[in-house]
Amino acid sequence: MSTTTTNPSHRSVLSPGTQAPDFTLRCTPDQSVSLSELRGRPVVLAFYPADWSPVCGDQMALYNETLDEFQAFQAELVGISVDGAWCHDAFAKHNKLHFPLLADFEPKGAVARAYGVYDEKDGTCERALFVIDSDGIIHWSYVSPTGVNPGANGILSALEDLRTKSETTAAAK
Amino acid sequence: MSARIPLTLPDPERDHISGSADGLIRLLEYGDYECPFCAEVQPIVKEIQRRLGDDLLFGFRNFPLTNIHPHSEHAAEAAEAAGTQKNFWGMHETLFENQGALDDDDLAEYAAGLGLDETRLIREVTASVYAPRVREDFKSGVRGGVNGTPTFFINGERYDGPLDLKHLLSALTFQST
Numbered sequence: 534m535s536t537t538t539t540n541p542s543h544r545s546v547l548s549p550g551t552q553a554p555d556f557t558l559r560c561t562p563d564q565s566v567s568l569s570e571l572r573g574r575p576v577v578l579a580f581y582p583a584d585w586s587p588v589c590g591d592q593m594a595l596y597n598e599t600l601d602e603f604q605a606f607q608a609e610l611v612g613i614s615v616d617g618a619w620c621h622d623a624f625a626k627h628n629k630l631h632f633p634l635l636a637d638f639e640p641k642g643a644v645a646r647a648y649g650v651y652d653e654k655d656g657t658c659e660r661a662l663f664v665i666d667s668d669g670i671i672h673w674s675y676v677s678p679t680g681v682n683p684g685a686n687g688i689l690s691a692l693e694d695l696r697t698k699s700e701t702t703a704a705a706k
Numbered sequence: 707m708s709a710r711i712p713l714t715l716p717d718p719e720r721d722h723i724s725g726s727a728d729g730l731i732r733l734l735e736y737g738d739y740e741c742p743f744c745a746e747v748q749p750i751v752k753e754i755q756r757r758l759g760d761d762l763l764f765g766f767r768n769f770p771l772t773n774i775h776p777h778s779e780h781a782a783e784a785a786e787a788a789g790t791q792k793n794f795w796g797m798h799e800t801l802f803e804n805q806g807a808l809d810d811d812d813l814a815e816y817a818a819g820l821g822l823d824e825t826r827l828i829r830e831v832t833a834s835v836y837a838p839r840v841r842e843d844f845k846s847g848v849r850g851g852v853n854g855t856p857t858f859f860i861n862g863e864r865y866d867g868p869l870d871l872k873h874l875l876s877a878l879t880f881q882s883t
Contacts, residue, residue: 594771
């Protein structure tokens with residue numbers, strides 16, 4: 534067991550304005566995806582503790598139903614947990630997910646650590662959301678209590694805000 | 707999406723409502739006819755309606771998770787179609803009571819059992835006549851903070867407590883005082 538504090542603070546969570554650390558993770562047993570490949574449009578990173586746990590199922594199932602809303606902002610959604618690619622594959626098929634699940638599996642939790650959302654005590658990702666702008670800068674982040682499905686509203690508000698910001702910037706040019 | 711829809715309160719102008727439009731306790735449910743938790747809570751909602759009577763305004767909006775519940779979309783549209791034939795609540799209850807049988811043939815049978823025009827109902831469901839309405843419900847839920855089903859809002863606030871009669875009733879009556 535880890536000796537880390539039982540009440541993990543979120544001080545280390547990467548905050549808005551920070552460059553989102555690049556990563557390359559498996560999205561299927563034989564394919565990988567890098568964050569930098571998604572540059573040019575907003576990216577939503579949804580870290581979650583585990584495939585198959587009921588709340589996670591709800592959260593990913595909910596995002597699966599809201600993909601049209603994310604796509605209206607040209608945003609790319611990816612789920613990330615420490616489960617392996619084969620586990621993700623079975624989970625995604627079972628829930629008919631239409632977005633990629635990335636395996637933060639080897640070294641375990643490295644990407645979650647880089648974003649400051651690794652739960653040392655449980656050895657899983659925390660339930661954390663990041664909205665990254667088209668230049669790869671973190672625009673919004675949110676860490677939910679592990680047992681609480683954060684829903685999609687915060688993500689959609691952040692994407693709206695991002696669009697307003699880019700329109701304002703474009704108008705000022 | 708229309709910005710005019712109140713996301714967390716039943717809207718007597720728009721929603722299927724039950725109880726009194728003047729009820730001071732306003733309960734809004736976002737639900738899915740194929741969700742087992744929604745079916746489980748259905749008798750509790752009925753008991754709440756019975757106990758609170760005209761103090762309660764209850765509204766229901768659709769929140770089908772169509773990928774994990776393949777019959778949920780047509781079931782939601784069938785309830786809407788029944789609503790057009792003035793029997794939303796009859797179909798609503800029938801669907802929850804028969805959650806394991808929600809094929810289109812079953813929907814037609816329930817419509818006939820309720821004395822509705824089943825041919826029209828199935829034609830409308832097949833033609834996705836009410837799909838935009840169901841999607842509008844869904845989107846209002848997402849923006850209102852719905853994170854699964856069922857989600858209840860009591861006087862506009864999301865209720866995150868246990869879904870049993872005692873807790874729901876005490877939250878409802880506490881809110882109103």
